[in-house]
Amino acid sequence: MKHITFSLLILTVWANAAQAACYADYKAKRDGPLRLHYGVAAIDGDCAVDAAADALLDRLSADDWQLLTVLGVFDDAGLEERKESAGDYYLRY
Amino acid sequence: MTTTSATESREIGNRIVVAGIAAIVLILAITAILLFMNLPDANAFNARVEQVFIENDLLTGNAEIKLLEILAQSGTAFSDTLSSYRFVIFVLLTFATALLVAAIAFLVMLIALTRRMSQIERKGIEVNSLLISRDQKSVYLNNFEFKLTKAAIETLSVLAEARMDDEVMSGAEIEGVISGRPSSDCDEAAGATRIKRLRDTLGNQMVSELLVKNIARKGYMLAINKDVIRMV
Numbered sequence: 001m002k003h004i005t006f007s008l009l010i011l012t013v014w015a016n017a018a019q020a021a022c023y024a025d026y027k028a029k030r031d032g033p034l035r036l037h038y039g040v041a042a043i044d045g046d047c048a049v050d051a052a053a054d055a056l057l058d059r060l061s062a063d064d065w066q067l068l069t070v071l072g073v074f075d076d077a078g079l080e081e082r083k084e085s086a087g088d089y090y091l092r093y
Numbered sequence: 094m095t096t097t098s099a100t101e102s103r104e105i106g107n108r109i110v111v112a113g114i115a116a117i118v119l120i121l122a123i124t125a126i127l128l129f130m131n132l133p134d135a136n137a138f139n140a141r142v143e144q145v146f147i148e149n150d151l152l153t154g155n156a157e158i159k160l161l162e163i164l165a166q167s168g169t170a171f172s173d174t175l176s177s178y179r180f181v182i183f184v185l186l187t188f189a190t191a192l193l194v195a196a197i198a199f200l201v202m203l204i205a206l207t208r209r210m211s212q213i214e215r216k217g218i219e220v221n222s223l224l225i226s227r228d229q230k231s232v233y234l235n236n237f238e239f240k241l242t243k244a245a246i247e248t249l250s251v252l253a254e255a256r257m258d259d260e261v262m263s264g265a266e267i268e269g270v271i272s273g274r275p276s277s278d279c280d281e282a283a284g285a286t287r288i289k290r291l292r293d294t295l296g297n298q299m300v301s302e303l304l305v306k307n308i309a310r311k312g313y314m315l316a317i318n319k320d321v322i323r324m325v
Binding site: 029036068 | 142146153155165
């Protein structure tokens with residue numbers, strides 16, 4: 001019993017860790033006048049481009065941004081190299 | 094049997110003119126519509142910039158994105174120019190329509206005038222003006238001057254006055270007016286003689302002016318173009 005609880009705990013922690021470590025970089029626009037931005041956002045749940053696109057679409061449209069494309073998903077390792085490019089939009093949405 | 098009268102052909106001509114003008118307006122309207130549809134949209138530049146942004150994965154730097162935005166803005170500024178072009182094109186098309194319609198109208202007028210001219214030429218002499226000069230004892234028909242005797246001038250003047258009042262005069266009445274006696278006392282034949290003399294002098298001179306010319310000390314010649322002579 002104790003064994004099972006422990007393994008469940010491990011699983012949860014691992015799942016959490018996996019969730020927290022998922023990020024996506026995307027491109028978005030706003031019309032009239034045309035504004036563009038490249039950003040990095042943390043993704044909850046499924047760590048895939050499609051899921052990231054679904055999640056970002058809502059988050060960005062709340063602020064009047066229109067998602068153009070999701071470039072890819074990555075974990076903590078890829079975070080630092082994109083920080084400079086994303087600028088103001090680093091983990092903003 | 095089919096016949097074509099002059100009014101009928103004029104009606105057909107009018108219909109052709111209306112159809113031609115309508116066709117011109119229609120063609121230019123279609124041209125305008127196609128032109129305006131094919132002119133680039135004001136947003137075309139923005140769409141292009143957006144496409145460049147999406148297609149280049151490496152285009153993520155802040156500075157590059159700013160540059161793209163500036164490009165898009167200059168494109169938007171250009172689209173204002175484009176709308177002014179649209180207006181210029183519209184004005185030019187309107188001018189073209191007006192000019193073509195005017196050209197058609199003038200062409201038709203020219204054809205009508207030519208037709209009328211040839212009609213007048215066929216009709217021979219048509220009197221546009223009659224000027225009687227009692228002092229010089231001459232009468233001007235159109236611009237031809239004819240010398241008449243005093244009696245003939247009187248006859249012509251009486252006839253001209255009667256014509257102005259839309260009256261028809263008998264020979265006795267003419268003789269009465271000229272001699273100053275009541276027309277009941279006058280002879281019908283006397284008036285007829287006056288008319289005959291007027292016809293003779295005037296007709297003689299008209300024919301010599303228009304047809305049989307007398308060239309001094311040389312002889313006589315027909316005063317017509319030799320191309321128009323035909324023998325049957």
